[in-house]
Amino acid sequence: MTLQQARADRIEEELWTLSRFSVEGPGVTRLTYTPEHAAAREVIVAAMQRTGLSVQEDALGNIIGRREGSDPALPAIAFGSHFDSVRNGGMFDGTAGVVCALEAARVLQESGYVNRHPLEVIAIVEEEGTRFSSGMLGGRAIAGLVSDADLDTLVDEDGVTVREAATAFGLEPGELRTAARTRDDLRAFIELHIEQGPILEQEKVEIGVVTGIVGVRAFRITVEGRSDHAGTTPMHLRQDALVPAALMVREINRFVNEIADGTVATVGHLTVTPGGLNQVPGGVEFTLDLRSPHEESIRLLVDRIEAMVAEVAAAAGVEAAVNGFFALSPVGLSPVVVDRVRDAASELGFTHRDITSGAGHDSMFIAQITDVGMVFVPSRAGRSHVPEEWSDFDDLRKGTDVVLHVVTALDR
Numbered sequence: 022m023t024l025q026q027a028r029a030d031r032i033e034e035e036l037w038t039l040s041r042f043s044v045e046g047p048g049v050t051r052l053t054y055t056p057e058h059a060a061a062r063e064v065i066v067a068a069m070q071r072t073g074l075s076v077q078e079d080a081l082g083n084i085i086g087r088r089e090g091s092d093p094a095l096p097a098i099a100f101g102s103h104f105d106s107v108r109n110g111g112m113f114d115g116t117a118g119v120v121c122a123l124e125a126a127r128v129l130q131e132s133g134y135v136n137r138h139p140l141e142v143i144a145i146v147e148e149e150g151t152r153f154s155s156g157m158l159g160g161r162a163i164a165g166l167v168s169d170a171d172l173d174t175l176v177d178e179d180g181v182t183v184r185e186a187a188t189a190f191g192l193e194p195g196e197l198r199t200a201a202r203t204r205d206d207l208r209a210f211i212e213l214h215i216e217q218g219p220i221l222e223q224e225k226v227e228i229g230v231v232t233g234i235v236g237v238r239a240f241r242i243t244v245e246g247r248s249d250h251a252g253t254t255p256m257h258l259r260q261d262a263l264v265p266a267a268l269m270v271r272e273i274n275r276f277v278n279e280i281a282d283g284t285v286a287t288v289g290h291l292t293v294t295p296g297g298l299n300q301v302p303g304g305v306e307f308t309l310d311l312r313s314p315h316e317e318s319i320r321l322l323v324d325r326i327e328a329m330v331a332e333v334a335a336a337a338g339v340e341a342a343v344n345g346f347f348a349l350s351p352v353g354l355s356p357v358v359v360d361r362v363r364d365a366a367s368e369l370g371f372t373h374r375d376i377t378s379g380a381g382h383d384s385m386f387i388a389q390i391t392d393v394g395m396v397f398v399p400s401r402a403g404r405s406h407v408p409e410e411w412s413d414f415d416d417l418r419k420g421t422d423v424v425l426h427v428v429t430a431l432d433r
């Protein structure tokens with residue numbers, strides 16, 4: 022039995038279809054448990070059913086298309102990615118991995134492949150954390166790492182909890198236990214994803230063999246001063262919260278540039294209250310996203326940032342707090358799967374190189390309960406989380422062929 026090649030035209034058509042399920046505005050904005058999510062879900066479920074997969078949805082809405090194997094006692098080999106997006110993001114981040122997994126399932130069916138292990142296509146929800154400010158929630162549910170309490174503490178900007186939104190969406194979020202997978206029922210997970218960085222394109226390499234994923238730390242930093250009249254309050258009497266906050270942002274940037282070991286820091290969102298032209302800022306809240314392949318660099322950087330924030334706040338006569346709300350150590354992917362990704366790329370004659378992911382992925386959590394590998398395809402100009410995000414459909418086809426080879430190799 023020879024596997025047919027994946028088809029770039031079907032990948033392209035399905036991606037364009039899914040890209041239209043977005044709120045108005047530049048790029049793709051598809052938040053979890055919204056009408057846009059519901060429309061994408063419908064297309065994914067229909068594609069799974071057309072490919073002979075039986076479809077289940079777990080407590081949080083992860084969609085699992087399953088094909089039983091000739092040996093039902095074996096754990097499943099799964100492949101897929103997420104299908105939510107950041108605001109005004111691209112049409113490939115996550116969704117390309119779902120579409121390529123669907124394409125792989127079509128090729129297996131058309132090739133008449135007889136699988137020993139059950140095979141699963143998994144379309145994962147709420148990876149970006151755009152709605153509930155909690156990264157990789159869908160992947161964490163698969164890894165059994167979401168608690169019942171999380172369902173009530175994670176809220177969107179209107180205060181709607183995950184439990185309320187998932188229930189309104191027709192799911193049973195309380196059934197978290199059924200979402201949790203284990204090594205007994207999951208043999209491996211392979212995630213195809215766009216690189217979201219410049220390396221593969223710069224080096225003209227077709228396939229990224231992901232060996233590890235950076236550690237991620239997320240914080241909310243608050244600065245509390247005192248609001249006053251912008252016209253009548255002399256400068257020496259002010260407790261302006263924004264001036265020290267601006268200094269903190271600049272200092273964080275200086276610290277990271279001094280480390281220069283691949284560690285990165287981003288202040289992506291900053292709010293000022295009360296926010297009027299003629300009002301001295303009384304409060305500032307900003308986010309801080311730290312990433313590094315080196316756990317130690319993050320630890321040292323966090324210590325230095327916390328000391329600096331306290332120092333700058335004291336000097337400015339304001340209060341400040343550094344609140345961490347997400348922390349994940351760097352993850353090494355499973356050599357069993359990583360080696361097969363590399364072998365598959367070689368056998369298929371694709372240029373490839375080992376690469377560390379600067380983006381976080383559901384695979385980081387799923388790696389805690391089974392063997393995980395990732396396949397990267399090039400991103401044009403390394404851009405992602407922007408409407409300009411682009412990957413070539415034939416590169417996605419090549420990535421899909423790699424996924425197919427890894428799945429069938431693991432299935433032997």
Ligand SMILES: NC(=O)N[C@@H](Cc1ccccc1)C(=O)O
Nearest residue numbers: 148149150156157237380381382
């Ligand atoms: N693939 C991708 O973009 N993943 C997200 C995962 C994430 C979400 C929220 C916070 C931190 C990280 C990223 O920004 O890396």
Ligand SMILES: [Mn+2]
Nearest residue numbers: 107114149406
């Ligand atoms: Mn993303």
